[in-house]
Amino acid sequence: MKLSDALYVFSKIVSYITLFAIIAYIFLVSFxxxxxxxxxxxxxxxxxxxxxxNNIKFLLEDPFVLRSLxxxxxxxxxxxxxxxxxxxxxxMFLFLRERxxxxxxxxxxxxxIPLMLPAILIALAIYEVYRPxxxxxxxxxxxxxxxxxxxxxxxxxxYSVARMIDMKTLIEAARSLGAGVLTATYRVILPNIYxxxxxxxxxxxxxxxxxxxxxxxxxxxxxxxxxxAIFQYFFKNAWNASAIILLVIIVSVLTSFLxxxxxxxxxxxxxxxxx
Amino acid sequence: MVSPNTKSFLIDVLLVSPFLLxxxxxxxxxxxxxxxxxxxxxxxxxxxxxxxxxxYSSPSYLNSIQNSVVISLESxxxxxxxxxxxxxxxxxxxxTVRDIIRSVLLLPIxxxxxxxxxxxxxxxxxxxxxxxxxxxxxxxxxxxxxxVRSYGGLILAYQSFLIGFTSITLSGVFLSLDKSLIEASRSLGAGVFQTIFRxxxxxxxxxxxxxxIQAFIIAISGYGTALALVGGGGNLITLRxxxxxxxxxxxxxxxxxxxxxxAMITIPLALIYNRLLKKVAGGVV
Amino acid sequence: MKEVKLVGVSKYFGSTVAVDNVSLEVNKGExxxxxxxxxxxxxxxxxxxxxxxxxxxxxxxxxxxLVNDLPPEKRNIGFVFQNYALFPHMTVFxxxxxxxxxxKYSESEIRRRVKELLSLVKLEGFENRYPRQxxxxxxxxxxxxxxxxxxxxxxxxxxxxxxxxxxxRIELRRELKNIQRKTGVTAIYVTHDQDEAFSLSDRIAVMNxxxxxxxxxxxxxFNSPRTLFVARFLRYKxxxxxxxxxxxxxxxxxxxxxxxxxxxxxxxxxxxAIRPDTLxxxxxxxxxxxxxxxxxxxxxxxxxxxxxxxEIYVNVQGYELITLVSTSLANTLxxxxxxxxxxxxxxLKFLTP
Numbered sequence: 001m002k003l004s005d006a007l008y009v010f011s012k013i014v015s016y017i018t019l020f021a022i023i024a025y026i027f028l029v030s031f032x033x034x035x036x037x038x039x040x041x042x043x044x045x046x047x048x049x050x051x052x053x054n055n056i057k058f059l060l061e062d063p064f065v066l067r068s069l070x071x072x073x074x075x076x077x078x079x080x081x082x083x084x085x086x087x088x089x090x091x092m093f094l095f096l097r098e099r100x101x102x103x104x105x106x107x108x109x110x111x112x113i114p115l116m117l118p119a120i121l122i123a124l125a126i127y128e129v130y131r132p133x134x135x136x137x138x139x140x141x142x143x144x145x146x147x148x149x150x151x152x153x154x155x156x157x158x159y160s161v162a163r164m165i166d167m168k169t170l171i172e173a174a175r176s177l178g179a180g181v182l183t184a185t186y187r188v189i190l191p192n193i194y195x196x197x198x199x200x201x202x203x204x205x206x207x208x209x210x211x212x213x214x215x216x217x218x219x220x221x222x223x224x225x226x227x228x229a230i231f232q233y234f235f236k237n238a239w240n241a242s243a244i245i246l247l248v249i250i251v252s253v254l255t256s257f258l259x260x261x262x263x264x265x266x267x268x269x270x271x272x273x274x275x
Numbered sequence: 276m277v278s279p280n281t282k283s284f285l286i287d288v289l290l291v292s293p294f295l296l297x298x299x300x301x302x303x304x305x306x307x308x309x310x311x312x313x314x315x316x317x318x319x320x321x322x323x324x325x326x327x328x329x330x331y332s333s334p335s336y337l338n339s340i341q342n343s344v345v346i347s348l349e350s351x352x353x354x355x356x357x358x359x360x361x362x363x364x365x366x367x368x369x370x371t372v373r374d375i376i377r378s379v380l381l382l383p384i385x386x387x388x389x390x391x392x393x394x395x396x397x398x399x400x401x402x403x404x405x406x407x408x409x410x411x412x413x414x415x416x417x418x419x420x421x422x423v424r425s426y427g428g429l430i431l432a433y434q435s436f437l438i439g440f441t442s443i444t445l446s447g448v449f450l451s452l453d454k455s456l457i458e459a460s461r462s463l464g465a466g467v468f469q470t471i472f473r474x475x476x477x478x479x480x481x482x483x484x485x486x487x488i489q490a491f492i493i494a495i496s497g498y499g500t501a502l503a504l505v506g507g508g509g510n511l512i513t514l515r516x517x518x519x520x521x522x523x524x525x526x527x528x529x530x531x532x533x534x535x536x537x538a539m540i541t542i543p544l545a546l547i548y549n550r551l552l553k554k555v556a557g558g559v560v
Numbered sequence: 561m562k563e564v565k566l567v568g569v570s571k572y573f574g575s576t577v578a579v580d581n582v583s584l585e586v587n588k589g590e591x592x593x594x595x596x597x598x599x600x601x602x603x604x605x606x607x608x609x610x611x612x613x614x615x616x617x618x619x620x621x622x623x624x625x626l627v628n629d630l631p632p633e634k635r636n637i638g639f640v641f642q643n644y645a646l647f648p649h650m651t652v653f654x655x656x657x658x659x660x661x662x663x664k665y666s667e668s669e670i671r672r673r674v675k676e677l678l679s680l681v682k683l684e685g686f687e688n689r690y691p692r693q694x695x696x697x698x699x700x701x702x703x704x705x706x707x708x709x710x711x712x713x714x715x716x717x718x719x720x721x722x723x724x725x726x727x728x729r730i731e732l733r734r735e736l737k738n739i740q741r742k743t744g745v746t747a748i749y750v751t752h753d754q755d756e757a758f759s760l761s762d763r764i765a766v767m768n769x770x771x772x773x774x775x776x777x778x779x780x781x782f783n784s785p786r787t788l789f790v791a792r793f794l795r796y797k798x799x800x801x802x803x804x805x806x807x808x809x810x811x812x813x814x815x816x817x818x819x820x821x822x823x824x825x826x827x828x829x830x831x832x833a834i835r836p837d838t839l840x841x842x843x844x845x846x847x848x849x850x851x852x853x854x855x856x857x858x859x860x861x862x863x864x865x866x867x868x869x870x871e872i873y874v875n876v877q878g879y880e881l882i883t884l885v886s887t888s889l890a891n892t893l894x895x896x897x898x899x900x901x902x903x904x905x906x907x908l909k910f911l912t913p
Contacts, residue, residue, distance in 0.1 A: 004467040015364035018357055022438055023376065026383055029394040029435055032404075036397060044407045086293045093290035097283075098613065100574070107294075109549060113302050116545035118496030120516055121534035125305030128312065128527050144301045151297075169645045172612050175632040176639035177659035178710060181286065187658075191649040203385075210387040212499040217520065227387045231503065234393050242397075245390050252385040260378040279629040280614075 034249060036242030055243035065244060067222070068229040072209050075139055075225065079146040080204035083154045084197060086147070091158050091193075092185065095167040111155040114148040122148055123214040139223040145214045150204040157203060161196030161266060195266035199259045206255040210248060312531035326532035336515065340536055343512045346426050347494035350433040355487045357434065358441025359479075362449040365442070377443060383436040388500030391432045395504065399423045424505055432500050437493060441486035448482030485551035488544045496537055512537055562623035562713040562746060563588045564609060569618030570770075571604055578604045580770035581618070586714075586748055586763075591740055593749045595757040596767035597793065602750045603718055605767070609748060610639050610716050622713050638707030638715040638745075642722055644699045646691040652678075652702050653687040659710040677705040680739060697728045704739065714746045721756065733759060754794060758782060766790050788911045791833040796909070797882045798834040804910075811908075812856055813877040820851075820905055831911040838907035839883040841872070842900040843893075849902065856881070856901040860893055874899050 037055050039048035059065055090107060093099075114122065126145050135141045167189060174184035190197075212227035219225055226244060234241040314322045330336040361380075365373050383391060398405045399417055401424075406417045421427060452475065460474040498513035505511075507518070512533055519530040564586040571579040579601040586592040594602035607613045609620060611632035620627050627635055646655050656677055660670045678684050681701040691699055700720055707715060720736075721729045737760050740747050751757055757764050758778040766774040766781060768789045774781050785791040791799055808815045811832065840846075849855060858876035870890035874881045881901060885893075893899070 004461075007467050011363070012367065015360045015367070018360040019364040019376070022357060022361060022434075023379060026379060026435055028398065029391050030382060030386070032394045032397050033390065042404060043402070044404075044411050046408070086297060089290045090294045093287060096286070096290070110298055110302070112545065112549060113306075115492065116538070116542050117302075117306065118513065118534055118537045118541065120496070120498060120513055121309055121531070121538060122302070122305055124516070124520065124527060124530060124534065125309040125312075126301060129305055129308050144297075147297055148301050165648065166643065166645070169641055169643060170647065172610075172632070173639065173641060173645035173647070174658075175612075176610055176637055176716075177706065178633050178636075178662045179658075180631075180633050183662065188647055192647070206385040210385055212387045212389055213497065216499075216517075227389065227499075230387070230393070231389060234389075234503070238393070238397055241393065245393065248387065248390060252382055256378050256381045256385055260374060260381070264374070279631065283631075 030249060033242040033245035036239050037246040039239050039242070042239070055239050058240050059243040059247065064224075065226075065229050065233075068224050068226045069247070071139065071219070071223040072226040075142055075146065075215075075223070076205045076208040078143050079150060079208040080201045082143070083147050083150050083204045084158075084201045087151070087154045087158050087200070088193075088197065090155070091162045091167070092189070094159075095162055096171060096181065098168070107155075108159075111151045115152050119149055119211075119213045120217065123217040127218055137220045139220065141220075142215060142218045142223065142225075145218050146208040146211060149211065149214065150207045153203045153207055154200045157200040158193065158196055161193050164266075165192045167193070195262040199262040199266075202255045202258055202262075206252055209251050309531040309534060312528045313535045314532075315528060317526070317528050326529050327535075329529065330532055330536070335510065336533070339510045339512050339515045342426065342510055343495050343537075344540070346430060346511070347491050350430045350437060350494040351487045351490035353430065354434055354437035354441045354490045355445075355483055357438050358445050358486055358490075359449075359483065361438065361442035362445035365446045366449050366452075373446075377446075380439040380442055382439075384439045386436070388432070388436065388497055389503035391435045392500045392503035395423050395428060395432055424508070426505070426509070429501055429504050429509070432504055433494050437490040440489050440493065444486045444489060445479070445482050448479050452478055481551045485548055488548040488551070492541045492544055492548070496541060563621075564714050564746065564748065565619075565621040566605070566609070567619045567621075569605070569608060569615045569620060571601075571608060571613060572616050577770050579608070579615075582767075582770070582772055583618075584765055584772060584775065586746060589744045589746055591737070591747045591749065591760055591762045593751060593757040593761040593764045594767055595751060595754060595764050595793075597752055600767040601770035602752075602767045606716050606718055606748060606750045609714070610637055611635050636710070636713045638710070638712035640700070640703050640707050640715070640717040640720045642719045644691070644696075644703045644723075646699055646702055646706070648691055651688050651690055652683065652694070655691070655702055656706045656709050658706065663710055673709065674705075677709055680708070680742070681705045682735070696724050697732060700724065700732065701735075704736070708739075708743060708745065712745065714748060715740070717747065717749045719751055720749075722751070722753070729756075736760065766793060768793070785833065785909055785911060788831045788913050791831070791909060791911050796833040797836050798839075799831055799911070800879055802830055802832045802910075804828060804830050811854070812879055816854075821908060821910065829913060831913065833909045833911055834881070834903055834907060836871075836883045838903055839881065840902040841874075841883060841885050841889070842902060843897070845900050846902050852905050854903055854905060854908075856903065858899055858901065860895050860897045860899055862895065863890055863893065865890075872899075874901060876901065 035048065036042065038051050038053065040052035040054065041050040042048035094104060094107065123145055126141065130136055130141050130144075135144070170188050170192065171181075171184050174188045175181070179187065210227065211225070212231065215225040215228055216231070219228060226248060230241050230244045230248070233244065313326055314324070316323055316325055330340075365376070368376070395403075397403055399421070400406065401418050401422075403417075403423070409415045409417055423431070456474055456478065457470055460470045465473065496513070498511070498517055501509055501511055501514055502517065505514075507514070516530045516533050518524065519526045519533070566582055566584050569579060569582045570577065582601070582605060584592075594605060596602045604613060608615050609622070611627065611630060611634075615628060622635060622637070632639075647658065650658065653674055656674045657670050660673055665673065674687070675684075678686065681704055683698060683701050683705070686694070686698065686702075691702070694702065700723075703720070717736075721732055724732065733756060749757075749760060761778055763776060764774075764778055764781045765772045766789075768787075773787045774785065774790045776784075781790070782794060785794060785796065788799070803810050804818070807818050809818055809821070810816075845857075846855060856874075856876045858874040858881065860872060861875045861880065862873040864871040864873075865887065866884075868887055869884045870887045871882060871884055872890060872893065874883065883901065
């Protein structure tokens with residue numbers, strides 16, 4: 001065997017092993033809490049020695065946990081709806097008419113700013129600026145903070161869909177056929193970016209739901225979120241905390257698979273599926 | 276009667292103003308305020324460098340910066356290496372399998388980092404399940420060799436989601452890497468190593484750098500994972516900021532100055548990243 | 561159908577001029593083509609007529625109506641896009657019915673009209689397909705039917721055939737012309753392909769750098785180029801710089817009286833273009849030439865075989881002229897042979913730079 005062939009086989013093997021190891025690692029860290037959520041005693045074996053539903057019961061009965069669940073759902077829902085609305089409007093702006101390259105670049109870069117700055121810095125500054133205002137003490141302060149961190153995800157998603165469907169030309173086509181801007185949006189644009197819209201909304205929901213770093217600093221005490229509950233309970237009872245983690249994981253898993261499914265479905269509209 | 280020009284201008288304003296308001300009120304103003312905070316002290320409103328002087332003259336703060344940078348560099352390097360290997364593996368897989376694996380890799384990106392940290396503690400902490408099993412059946416006590424509640428453990432935890440970012444960014448690069456390029460190089464008489472270093476690497480280099488920067492920024496700016504894993508025992512910039520913001524010691528000015536140190540590293544990197552991203556198709560964000 | 565008129569229309573993108581003081585009139589029922597290389601402003605002109613762009617200067621009329629301030633949806637136009645721009649979530653039927661529904665046609669009226677349009681573009685039976693299930697050519701037919709659905713005053717076509725392969729392009733070209741003739745719609749067509757422009761149009765405007773350099777029937781545009789750009793764009797091959805004096809012009813080292821040439825020319829630097837097919841090749845000095853002809857003596861430099869014809873390169877006084885001869889004649893010629901090229905004075909096209 002030549003050296004090059006040997007190297008090729010070797011690199012293939014190494015990459016497959018890495019792939020397998022990483023997937024195994026991700027499964028391991030993801031599903032330990034899932035199993036743990038049903039454990040009463042789990043110390044020396046692959047699966048728990050004593051199973052229980054008490055952790056789930058705890059999840060459904062503990063007022064603090066329930067309250068945190070409510071807060072997280074509320075905040076994540078508002079964040080996802082508001083952010084998708086804001087960025088849908090921006091996308092409409094970008095593709096309604098010919099815009100200069102600079103306008104596109106400005107929006108693209110400013111949307112990325114939250115990725116450049118540590119969440120804690122934004123959170124701290126928002127806390128300092130808005131605590132004395134009417135936002136202070138309400139969950140809205142956290143909603144606005146989350147709006148910044150979900151921006152890159154929501155925008156990128158919608159932007160790529162808008163480019164894929166050639167939104168500008170679709171609007172022009174609709175208008176040349178007699179549709180006003182509103183009709184064009186409602187009858188042509190929305191049906192075509194619907195999947196992208198839902199995908200972006202789910203991502204925003206998951207990012208907001210899973211955020212701990214901003215919530216830890218900004219959430220008012222009556223709106224402590226699920227992640228804060230996890231943090232507080234973990235050191236008391238790991239299996240109780242696992243039940244809460246299970247909840248977060250369910251949200252994440254559902255989101256990630258739905259997003260993948262939706263983006264494939266959106267693509268299918270443009271390419272006849274080869275069977 | 277509103278003129279058509281005014282009308283289309285009004286529509287434009289209506290469409291962008293929510294975004295601009297968000298940008299101004301929750302990014303620009305807060306960022307300006309944190310710059311202002313970092314340059315003032317709580318007692319007077321005149322500008323001073325005292326916060327920065329305090330940071331740079333304190334071995335402990337300097338050490339936290341050093342730790343953060345080193346850990347983030349190591350995490351980014353590891354995740355870029357693994358991400359590249361994964362992206363290479365993707366090219367060997369069918370699109371369907373690739374899609375499934377990609378959604379699995381997306382999972383930890385959405386998880387809160389502290390979930391990963393807790394999972395690791397449950398698994399390989401001092402009384403973790405795997406630790407116990409290893410000790411019981413093999414007489415090997417893992418924490419003697421590897422303590423998960425350490426910087427090493429943090430790097431391990433970071434890998435779970437950094438690899439998701441790097442591999443997805445890099446898979447775009449690897450998939451677009453033209454096989455004929457390699458064949459052309461080989462046909463011109465280049466050896467395996469020459470082909471890798473002269474042809475393949477220059478093509479994927481922007482992607483590698485972009486993935487590395489992305490991983491580095493995420494690693495250096497987060498604190499959830501670190502707080503859950505090493506807690507107060509770790510000396511990282513973000514953890515120091517959190518300590519400065521606790522109810523006992525609330526020092527937003529010093530905290531802002533510390534955060535500025537991260538921003539001074541991440542902003543230029545992010546700008547480079549954005550440049551590179553134009554050459555690299557895809558990526559999570 | 562209505563006529564379209566542009567008066568002194570200009571459009572700037574930042575500091576660059578996309579369309580520079582363009583005036584033109586398109587008659588009712590005419591097939592009018594804007595021809596030019598990419599970036600010449602032809603598409604921008606078309607998009608201004610559609611209302612997708614606003615002119616910075618000038619006026620645009622559709623029929624009697626000044627449409628400068630009308631949004632596209634109020635102009636009653638049909639627009640056919642290069643990439644078809646069919647609505648992916650709608651079937652062929654729904655796509656064509658879209659403008660009719662907006663006009664609040666009755667259900668049965670819509671069905672009748674769509675059927676009619678589908679037969680016009682020869683796509684009967686495709687009602688329930690989605691755009692992604694159609695070939696490029698079929699998609700463009702649907703786009704055409706959709707654009708014609710509400711009987712537009714003017715049909716605007718932006719390089720509609722350029723995404724199709726060569727054979728299909730020629731086939732669709734003929735059909736497009738037939739459909740335009742049948743419906744009698746005023747059509748403004750944008751293309752960079754001169755074959756397309758010449759075969760389809762009643763009149764053509766050649767554009768360059770935002771200006772119109774030539775307007776007229778295909779025949780007059782092709783046979784009487786006035787500017788260097790137009791000649792080059794129409795692939796005239798023998799183009800040389802000439803010096804024009806007060807009464808004479810120097811050509812291939814010889815002086816000719818200016819009045820011999822039936823063109824109004826300015827003094828100074830000009831160009832002359834000679835189409836290869838207007839050069840007649842003789843191996844001996846031709847006898848009996850009238851005053852309307854010029855004979856150029858030169859040496860054969862090179863031959864390029866193209867099947868039944870062969871391209872030959874002749875050096876005349878340091879100028880290299882290209883012409884076509886039958887291959888049987890070319891076979892008798894050797895490089896270095898003396899050749900005589902006969903050209904009619906009216907086939908010398910004088911061009912301004």
